[in-house]
Amino acid sequence: AGSVFPVLVASLFLVLVFSIKFAVFCLVEMPSRDRQPPVAGLIFNQLIHFRDLFDYMTFLARKHRTYRLIMPSHSEIYTVDPANVEYILKTNFSNYSKGEYNCGIMRDLFGQGIFAVDGEKWRHQRKLASHEFSTRNLRNFSSSVFRTNAVKLVSKVATAAEARQPMNMQDLLMKSTLDSIFKVGFGVDLGTLSGSYESGNKFSQAFDDANFIVYWRFVNILWKVERYLNLGQEATLKKILKTIDDFVFELIRIKRDQLKNGTVDSGKEDILSRFLMESEKDPENMTDQYLRDIILNFIIAGKDTSANTLTWFFYALSKNPRIQEKVVDDVRKATGCKSHTSADDFADLLTEAALEKMHYLHASLTETLRLYPAVPVDGKSALEDDVLPDGFKVKKGSGVNIAAYAMGRMTFLWGDDAELFIPERWLAEDGSFNPESPFKFNAFLAGPRICIGKEFAYRQMKIVAALLLNSHEFKLVDEDRVTTYRTMFTLHMDQGLHVYAYPRM
Numbered sequence: 001a002g003s004v005f006p007v008l009v010a011s012l013f014l015v016l017v018f019s020i021k022f023a024v025f026c027l028v029e030m031p032s033r034d035r036q037p038p039v040a041g042l043i044f045n046q047l048i049h050f051r052d053l054f055d056y057m058t059f060l061a062r063k064h065r066t067y068r069l070i071m072p073s074h075s076e077i078y079t080v081d082p083a084n085v086e087y088i089l090k091t092n093f094s095n096y097s098k099g100e101y102n103c104g105i106m107r108d109l110f111g112q113g114i115f116a117v118d119g120e121k122w123r124h125q126r127k128l129a130s131h132e133f134s135t136r137n138l139r140n141f142s143s144s145v146f147r148t149n150a151v152k153l154v155s156k157v158a159t160a161a162e163a164r165q166p167m168n169m170q171d172l173l174m175k176s177t178l179d180s181i182f183k184v185g186f187g188v189d190l191g192t193l194s195g196s197y198e199s200g201n202k203f204s205q206a207f208d209d210a211n212f213i214v215y216w217r218f219v220n221i222l223w224k225v226e227r228y229l230n231l232g233q234e235a236t237l238k239k240i241l242k243t244i245d246d247f248v249f250e251l252i253r254i255k256r257d258q259l260k261n262g263t264v265d266s267g268k269e270d271i272l273s274r275f276l277m278e279s280e281k282d283p284e285n286m287t288d289q290y291l292r293d294i295i296l297n298f299i300i301a302g303k304d305t306s307a308n309t310l311t312w313f314f315y316a317l318s319k320n321p322r323i324q325e326k327v328v329d330d331v332r333k334a335t336g337c338k339s340h341t342s343a344d345d346f347a348d349l350l351t352e353a354a355l356e357k358m359h360y361l362h363a364s365l366t367e368t369l370r371l372y373p374a375v376p377v378d379g380k381s382a383l384e385d386d387v388l389p390d391g392f393k394v395k396k397g398s399g400v401n402i403a404a405y406a407m408g409r410m411t412f413l414w415g416d417d418a419e420l421f422i423p424e425r426w427l428a429e430d431g432s433f434n435p436e437s438p439f440k441f442n443a444f445l446a447g448p449r450i451c452i453g454k455e456f457a458y459r460q461m462k463i464v465a466a467l468l469l470n471s472h473e474f475k476l477v478d479e480d481r482v483t484t485y486r487t488m489f490t491l492h493m494d495q496g497l498h499v500y501a502y503p504r505m
């Protein structure tokens, strides 16, 4: 109790300072309209609304397309204006970096990995990763891994369907995508879906918990004090990070041994092996610690995003049986498969050409990302004073956030039916997919830091969705249950997605 007291005093003091600052803003700055974005509140408001944070941002964005929240050290600006988004992500890219504020929060988990660095470190990793993702080798290898793992997933679902048992699809999808990313990224069969590898499951749970606790720091301005005193969530995080680190360093050790013994197949080197070979040329910079960071960033990039999107996709389809049937028609037409086929046979039909023909499935996944973007908010920091296209000033050091979740719900962007799930909005008259500007639909962001894995993710999601839907029909266990997210970096469904599956003819 003794160590809690200083935190309590510090909190009260900060609340007092904040309240005075806020009063000064309201009384002095607001009426004079210095053309900074309107103040929508204090960062404390986000603390109160932490559980429904992204909906709270949506609520504020309906009032002001660009607004700011006041913090002790700086303002955090939020925008849903596509012109601003284009300006921040592309036109004046060099003025909007991740910044020390965001990177400082993320460092314990993400280290010096691509998500949490700027400048030279970012350029180096971006170049290496972009090269990897563009190779035909990786495309072929990853597609075959996706097919193999999706067939295993169908078999899990079939077992539950036969026993008429409900299943948590989010859990199964998370395990399946984690297995895929480990195989493609690091050449390792983790086997979390089959439950064959206990430490893989422990690692996965630790990773999700760390994602949640680190995100909490964005609203808990006392996190550094708590970390220093080793209290509460910060004490838990410390333990979790140890589990994560032990696991990843062991992985690096195994891969280094494999490389030394020449047991890596040179035609199919996974991404980690390539980074390791790179590290031999540059051992001073590419230390084990740096490799650990690259690996963790890669996992969060590749596991949570695709699994979260698929989870919301199955949720939307279970809510809309008509759309579910249309997706099944689409995948069967594209593969030339007239009725039920075994998962193994159907997987062979999922060639790149067939996947490209699946316009309705592509539209449904994109509609999912519009309403449930896997990365719901993306934060940058202004290096210099600036003025956004909507005329609002940005002060040096301000946070600038692109609120993708809120953007997907704006009627001024998507029309009065913005909150409804309508894949058809993405289709041209001839049924082909019609993309939107990446500054309006920004689930993958845009500009020089656009997601590297976009094509990879669509390919994976299409293979998994096609195989599952060709074999089973999905219905929610409880139609009336309120479904929401767990606030963190990625849009996890809170409490999972519980469905029944029925074999499809």
Ligand code: HEM
Residues within 6 Å of the ligand: 114, 115, 126, 129, 298, 301, 302, 303, 305, 306, 309, 369, 373, 374, 375, 378, 379, 442, 443, 444, 445, 448, 449, 450, 451, 452, 453, 454, 456, 457
């Ligand atoms: C539905 C799936 C996905 C979505 C919605 C998505 C979205 C995003 C977003 C919003 C960012 C920007 C994050 C930021 O700057 O803070 C990003 C970056 C990135 N994504 Fe994805 N992503 C997906 C899948 C993947 C996959 C499967 C991979 C790789 C296996 C991947 C690799 C990356 C990488 C390496 C970056 C960092 C790019 C940079 O900073 O230059 N993503 N992604």
